[in-house]
Amino acid sequence: MSDLLDRDKALIWHPFTQEETASDVLPIKRGKGAYLYDENGKAYLDLVSSWWVNIHGHGHPEIAEALYKQALELEHVIFAGFTHEPAIKLCEGLAGILPEALKRFFFSDNGSTAVEVALKMAYQYWSNHGKPKKLFLSFEGGYHGDTVGAMSVGRACGYHDAFEPLFFDIQSIPFPETWQNDEQVEEKEANALSALKQILDLHGNNIAAIILEPLVQGASGMRMCRPSFVKTVVETIRQYEILVIFDEVFTGFGRTGNWFALEQIGIVPDFICLSKGITGGAMPLGMTVTSETVYQSFLSHEWQHAFIHGHSYTGNPLACAAAVASLDILLRPETRQAIEQINATHRLGLDLLRQEVSSVTQARLQGTIAAFNMSPFPLEKEAFKARFLQKGLMLRPLGSSIYLLPPYCITPAELEGAYQEIIAELKRMSGNK
Numbered sequence: 001m002s003d004l005l006d007r008d009k010a011l012i013w014h015p016f017t018q019e020e021t022a023s024d025v026l027p028i029k030r031g032k033g034a035y036l037y038d039e040n041g042k043a044y045l046d047l048v049s050s051w052w053v054n055i056h057g058h059g060h061p062e063i064a065e066a067l068y069k070q071a072l073e074l075e076h077v078i079f080a081g082f083t084h085e086p087a088i089k090l091c092e093g094l095a096g097i098l099p100e101a102l103k104r105f106f107f108s109d110n111g112s113t114a115v116e117v118a119l120k121m122a123y124q125y126w127s128n129h130g131k132p133k134k135l136f137l138s139f140e141g142g143y144h145g146d147t148v149g150a151m152s153v154g155r156a157c158g159y160h161d162a163f164e165p166l167f168f169d170i171q172s173i174p175f176p177e178t179w180q181n182d183e184q185v186e187e188k189e190a191n192a193l194s195a196l197k198q199i200l201d202l203h204g205n206n207i208a209a210i211i212l213e214p215l216v217q218g219a220s221g222m223r224m225c226r227p228s229f230v231k232t233v234v235e236t237i238r239q240y241e242i243l244v245i246f247d248e249v250f251t252g253f254g255r256t257g258n259w260f261a262l263e264q265i266g267i268v269p270d271f272i273c274l275s276k277g278i279t280g281g282a283m284p285l286g287m288t289v290t291s292e293t294v295y296q297s298f299l300s301h302e303w304q305h306a307f308i309h310g311h312s313y314t315g316n317p318l319a320c321a322a323a324v325a326s327l328d329i330l331l332r333p334e335t336r337q338a339i340e341q342i343n344a345t346h347r348l349g350l351d352l353l354r355q356e357v358s359s360v361t362q363a364r365l366q367g368t369i370a371a372f373n374m375s376p377f378p379l380e381k382e383a384f385k386a387r388f389l390q391k392g393l394m395l396r397p398l399g400s401s402i403y404l405l406p407p408y409c410i411t412p413a414e415l416e417g418a419y420q421e422i423i424a425e426l427k428r429m430s431g432n433k
């Protein structure tokens with residue numbers, strides 16, 4: 001056993017882990033591009049972009065350089081009463097790729113807080129208008145983070161059952177997840193819309209906001225829906241006075257093939273929540289972006305109309321500098337091409353998987369995100385992950401879904417190679433050795 005593993009075991013409590021039954025954690029020494037390396041120098045292809053954050057690969061020299069320079073200049077300043085150029089530059093950059101109406105930026109430091117801020121702002125928007133409403137609407141399977149507000153709107157995702165008694169009231173809509181060659185999609189969407197209409201009939205005037213992961217529900221298993229469905233939902237919602245929150249913590253920054261999923265849907269929400277890919281995985285950072293209308297509703301001579309919320313690391317200059325560097329890389333034509341290339345390679349890989357492995361079902365694809373289910377799932381989950389790690393592939397199934405979510409710097413040959421390995425291994429696991 002490695003020395004690091006011993007020292008880890010003595011002290012560390014890992015997230016999202018049943019420590020009693022989980023396999024040993026793997027100490028990682030360094031990362032470069034699409035690969036992570038352990039203490040013995042063994043390489044692992046990072047097919048999960050290190051918890052979905054690492055969009056440009058590991059150890060990117062430009063992000064590292066930006067961090068170093070910023071650290072020498074200014075590492076932190078209280079963000080109430082003060083400002084700094086990295087924060088301003090980041091907002092200017094984001095304003096350039098977001099819809100024009102989304103122009104007020106509020107900083108926090110992770111995805112859950114970006115969501116928490118949007119929920120609190122939506123709630124206070126209505127109370128500042130003298131029309132308090134406290135009900136929220138969300139989708140079954142939606143995951144929005146692990147703070148109490150974010151868990152409340154994500155209560156139907158299955159991760160938060162232990163905390164149920166703490167949650168505030170929500171109404172949830174069935175999510176019409178779909179995949180390639182799905183013949184029931186119309187029916188599932190019609191059912192979801194009719195459930196939505198029922199909820200609106202009953203509660204329409206008491207709902208402060210709807211929150212959703214547009215196009216892809218990440219944590220509940222890369223469940224995808226059609227853009228036209230989301231558009232219809234928002235158009236239906238907007239016949240009532242209900243604010244719309246797009247949680248693009250996962251789908252933002254090129255993941256779905258566009259800079260943001262909202263582009264495919266053709267909707268401008270009242271809030272967008274950003275985190276994960278925002279710094280390319282280098283630093284924690286969250287942002288909640290909203291409209292001038294929402295912002296204006298907090299302006300008054302009364303302190304209690306202000307948004308009294310902030311975190312010690314709000315607008316951290318190092319995080320902002322990393323995000324500015326990451327955005328610069330994202331906006332290059334080469335990155336756009338790489339994203340398209342990943343999509344094309346996924347398409348071929350999924351076709352091959354379906355042909356070669358009979359237990360593959362529900363193959364689905366959205367931008368750089370490919371996923372499929374295995375029915376039956378070929379191996380116990382810990383053993384499954386270990387087998388792929390042995391092969392040098394970092395895969396982390398969610399339920400019975402397996403997904404491939406590489407950083408954009410992966411080459412077509414590396415991704416094709418991964419599909420070949422996965423197909424060979426799944427065939428072996430599925431019994432035919």
Ligand SMILES: *Cc1c(COP(=O)(O)O)cnc(C)c1O
Nearest residue numbers: 110111112143144145218249250
């Ligand atoms: C990961 C995630 C969050 C929570 O972000 P954290 O940084 O883990 O707190 C919220 N919403 C979505 C859609 C996510 O994928």
